[in-house]
Amino acid sequence: MTEILHMLSYHFMQRALIVGVLVSLCAALLGVSLVLKRYSMIGDGLSHVGFGALAIASALHLAPLAVAVPVVVVTAVLLLRLSESSRVKGDAAIALISSSALAIGVISVSVTTGMNTEVSNYMFGSILSLSRSDAVLSVLLSVAVLVLFILFYPRLFAVTFDESFARATGTRAGSYNMLLAVLTAITVVLGMRMMGALLISSLIIFPALSAMRVCRSFRAVILCAAAISVLCFLIGAVASYFLETPTGASIVVANLLCFAGFSLAGMKN
DSSP: OHHHHHHHTSHHHHHHHHHHHHHHHHHHHHHHHHHHTTOTTHHHHHHHHHHHHHHHHHHTTOOHHHHHHHHHHHHHHHHHHHHHSSSSOHHHHHHHHHHHHHHHHHHHHHHTTOSOHHHHHHHHOOGGGOOHHHHHHHHHHHHHHHHHHHHTHHHHHHHHHOHHHHHHTTOOHHHHHHHHHHHHHHHHHHHHHHHOTTTHHHHHHHHHHHHHTTOOSHHHHHHHHHHHHHHHHHHHHHHHHHHTOOHHHHHHHHHHHHHHHHHHHHHHO
């Protein structure tokens, strides 16, 4: 207990835990809808776009989040438009945009700053290096995502389970799909500092899949996924601090163990 209190005495740990809990909560709530809509890999695609934007921002000495958030939001909207077209569908659209953005980011880094610590942090994650200004912006954006999700929860529920019926009842399904894409884009950019571009999709997918192993209703899955995500983040962050392991990887391992446990529990029911 003394060691935990000592860990919490550091300002960088306080910032990391506050931002991490909020981002984990956002990722879990959005992840349930994304998994049910078979669009869970959008997190992986948007993270590659985010890395490209962050690499360019670093090369131009601009504020990383201020550049990445609008770029990834626009990309999320474009991905949604492409996936709805008759020529480019779902996973193909994600692969098309994400690989292109990643290549542009790598080239930008190679011809300017090189693979420095800041760029590496966005690739592999390093929430402990979060600055105070980035932490404040992350908290504000996370709270905005949570408020919008709660406010439009009934509509998001409708377009998640039966989009055709939702359209028939007068729900503007396209607008709420767009809202889901934008909220996911913001969450992905915020989560990249914590998980890195290579691991951020796990923060979206694992809690939802774990909750679906034991819960049957949408609301139960949402609440369970949120609890799992926050708990796994806390376990992973604390384990990372004491074991000196990468934070993002530690959180993924915690989620993996949780998924294995919930899968076994679901088999017994």
